[in-house]
Amino acid sequence: MSWKKWEKKVDGATVPAVGRSVTLPRLAACTAAAAVLAACNGAAPPGDAFLTRAERTEYRETSSYADVVDFLERAAASDASVHYTTYGYTNEGRALPLAVVGDVGDASPASVRASGKTVVYLQGNIHGGEVCGKEALQMLLRDLLGGRHGEWRESMVLLIAPIYNADGNERVNLVNRGRQHGPVGGMGQRPNAQGYDLNRDHMKLDSPEARSVARLFGEYDPHVAVDLHTTNGTQHAYHLTYSPPLHPNTPAEIDDFLREGLFPHVTGEVREKYDWEYYYYGNASSRGGDALGWYTFDHRPRFNNNYIGLRNRIAILSEAYSYATFEERVLATLYFVVEILDYVHEHAADVRRIVADADAAGVTGDSLALRAVPERSAAPVDILMGATVEEAHPLTGRPLLLRADTQYVETMYEYGTFAPTLRGRVPEAYLIPAGLGDVLTRLAAHGVALEPAGSVPLEVEAFRVDSVGTAERPFQGRNEQTLFGGYEADRVTPAPGDVLARTDQPLGRLLFSLLEPQSDDGFANWGFLADRLRPGEAYPIRRVPGN
Numbered sequence: 001m002s003w004k005k006w007e008k009k010v011d012g013a014t015v016p017a018v019g020r021s022v023t024l025p026r027l028a029a030c031t032a033a034a035a036v037l038a039a040c041n042g043a044a045p046p047g048d049a050f051l052t053r054a055e056r057t058e059y060r061e062t063s064s065y066a067d068v069v070d071f072l073e074r075a076a077a078s079d080a081s082v083h084y085t086t087y088g089y090t091n092e093g094r095a096l097p098l099a100v101v102g103d104v105g106d107a108s109p110a111s112v113r114a115s116g117k118t119v120v121y122l123q124g125n126i127h128g129g130e131v132c133g134k135e136a137l138q139m140l141l142r143d144l145l146g147g148r149h150g151e152w153r154e155s156m157v158l159l160i161a162p163i164y165n166a167d168g169n170e171r172v173n174l175v176n177r178g179r180q181h182g183p184v185g186g187m188g189q190r191p192n193a194q195g196y197d198l199n200r201d202h203m204k205l206d207s208p209e210a211r212s213v214a215r216l217f218g219e220y221d222p223h224v225a226v227d228l229h230t231t232n233g234t235q236h237a238y239h240l241t242y243s244p245p246l247h248p249n250t251p252a253e254i255d256d257f258l259r260e261g262l263f264p265h266v267t268g269e270v271r272e273k274y275d276w277e278y279y280y281y282g283n284a285s286s287r288g289g290d291a292l293g294w295y296t297f298d299h300r301p302r303f304n305n306n307y308i309g310l311r312n313r314i315a316i317l318s319e320a321y322s323y324a325t326f327e328e329r330v331l332a333t334l335y336f337v338v339e340i341l342d343y344v345h346e347h348a349a350d351v352r353r354i355v356a357d358a359d360a361a362g363v364t365g366d367s368l369a370l371r372a373v374p375e376r377s378a379a380p381v382d383i384l385m386g387a388t389v390e391e392a393h394p395l396t397g398r399p400l401l402l403r404a405d406t407q408y409v410e411t412m413y414e415y416g417t418f419a420p421t422l423r424g425r426v427p428e429a430y431l432i433p434a435g436l437g438d439v440l441t442r443l444a445a446h447g448v449a450l451e452p453a454g455s456v457p458l459e460v461e462a463f464r465v466d467s468v469g470t471a472e473r474p475f476q477g478r479n480e481q482t483l484f485g486g487y488e489a490d491r492v493t494p495a496p497g498d499v500l501a502r503t504d505q506p507l508g509r510l511l512f513s514l515l516e517p518q519s520d521d522g523f524a525n526w527g528f529l530a531d532r533l534r535p536g537e538a539y540p541i542r543r544v545p546g547n
Contacts, residue, residue: 088212133228245309
C-alpha cells in the first residue's frame, strides 16, 4: 500500500493521510489542461518523461542532485526557451544548476539583462531537508514545457534554481527533520557540507554557496527573488506561510507592494481555487512570560529574503507546513509560486519601476536602523490554529506528525515587523584600510563598488571603542561581537592602497549594515575585525561624513 493512501485510527475515527480529497483530482485536471494548451500551441506535452522522483515514487522519495541536473538538462534539450547553465559551486565541488526560462538567446546574464523583462529568481532547498521547493520548481518547469503560462514570456525571464544546498541534499537520512511528515525514504540535512546554515550566511559569506548566489544576484540582477522552505513548530492551520523582507531599512515601496498587493491577492486566489489558507510566517509563543503572540523570525540580513531586501529587490520567503503530507507541501508551494508569477506578470512594469526607484533614491544622509526588536501589531489578529495526529514512521518506528483537519481561531497580537532600537546616519563614504584584505574581498563578493581613496587628507569620523562584548559560544563558526562607544571627528591622510566605498551606490543600504561598527549583522558583529578592536582605540574603518 502506498504511503499517501495510508489511514490512521485516532480515537476510533479514520483519518486520511491526505487532508483534502480535492488535491489529486485538481492536479489531474491541471495536467489535462496543460496537455490541451500544449497541443493548441504546437508544443508536445512532456508526459511521464518529466515526472519528478517524488511523483514516480508516490512521494516516498525526493530528488537527488543527479535527478535535478538531469531534469534541467533534458528540459533545456527539449525546448528552445529553456537554457541550462550553472552559477557556482558547493563546498564539495558540485556545480549549482540553473534553468533560465524565457525569450532570451542564451543563459548568460548579458542576454537576460538585455531582454528588458522582469527577472524572477526562484530558489529551493537552501536547507537540504526542506525539499518541497525543489520538487515544486521541477513541476513548474514541466508545466512550462507543456505550454502552460505562455503569457509569462511576454513580461518575465525566470531563473529556476531548485537545489541550492546540493551537498546537504545528498546527506540523506531517515531521521533528518524529526517529525516532518515524509518523505519516508529520507531527506538531506539542514546545513551544507561545512556545517553552515546557508540561510545565516548571506552577510558573512563564509560558504562558496553564499558567494555563488551573491554573484548571481550581481550578474543577473533579478527584480524578484523567492526562497522556498518547509517550516515546523507551531501546529497551525495554514498550508503555507510567507514573509516579505523584515529589516527596517528595506525600501518602503517594496514592503507596500508585498503587504498591500501581492500577498493579499495570492492568499485570496489560493483560498478560492483550493480552499487552503496561507498567512504570514509565525509561531505562537509566550516570550518573556507575555501573553501568547504570533512571532515572525529574525530581521537581520543574514537571512535570504532580508538580505535581498537590502539589495533593493522584492524578496519573498515561503514555508510549507511541515506536518502536511509531502505531496500537499509540494502542491502548496507550487500553487504559491504560480500565483506569485501571475501577479508579477500583471504588474511587471510596476516591479521594474519600484526596483529602479529604490536604486536611484540613495541613502546618503539618511538615518537608518542598526539594531531592532519585534514590534507589536496595533490590534490583536485572528490566527488559525490546528492540530496533528501521531503516526509511526514505517521504516524506523519514530513518531511523525500529520496535519488533522482541525481548525480554530485564537486571537493574539502579531509581531511581524521590527522597530529600530539604534540608528545611525549614513555617511558619504567609508574609508577602508588596505590591510583589511578580507573585508575588501567580502565587499567585492557582495558586489559593492570600491574605488581608490587617493592621497588627499580627509575629514572623517572615527568610532572610539569603549568596550567589546564577545559571545562565549560560537554561532555558525564565529563568536559574534557587540561594540560600545561613539564617533568623534578626526582627520586622516589615506595610505597607499586604502579604499573608499561610497554609499550613493545601489547597494548603499547593504554597505551601511556591513560596515557600521554597531550593526547587528555586519563584519564587526561577525568578528572579522576582532584582532583590531581594543578599548580606547578607534574602529579601523572610518566614516567620511560629507555635507
